[in-house]
Amino acid sequence: MADGSTEFKRDLLAALPSLRAFAVSLIGQQDKADDLVQDTIMKAWAKQESFEMGTNIKAWLFTILRNEFYSQMRKRGREVQDSEGTFTNQLAVHPAQYGALDLQDFRKALDQLPPDQREAIILIGASGFAYEEAAEICGCAVGTIKSRVSRARARLQELLGVSGESDYGPDATSAPTTTRSFA
């Protein structure tokens, strides 16, 4: 038991940076995100016997965090989502090594997405989960995740005025022209 617990603790520690990254990018406010991570650690610890060693602890922890996030959001009403204006301050805490302003704009745009779309695009685009895994974490169908990701992507492109395909490819306005000239 003690050995299993040590292993569990080690695996949990190893997954903490990505769990935290998920929480902060989902919520936008570092202090609230860290509170959520703390609640998640306590829940995970209490139910560690329900975790099957050798299975994906990261996905298991993300599921707990996500369920906790939604149950707290239901309790607090809209407060968790009401982070407009606060993430600007929070970003000053950790300006990224490069493109801080760029990332700040991105952060703002991300925060305007509905939480279900935000979590979908984070799980797929940044956390490295497959669609099937993201669907299990969110307790929904694979198709639902796919459509949330594509809606999130479309909305972000609209908000940021960027092309989703490539930095180097033709932009939205020149693309039809380019296509036509090669037709």
Added chain:
Amino acid sequence: MTEKSNLRPRAGRGGSTEDRSSHRDELGANSELGSKLRALYTSIQEETIPDRFLDLLEKLDQAERSNPDPSSQ
């Protein structure tokens, strides 16, 4: 409770080839959105883990050692 569901074990980076390529198309290396999203995520992931979490895990671990039945907590 969905967290009880059996999440498939993954070897290494995991995920099927099909998934990898399909989300690479949408949010992958050539996607501006994808790189911004990953830059944001990575910047958080690379931060030092706050001491509060290490302290908490230490406490949980000690509590369990002095009281070996976790369900009684």
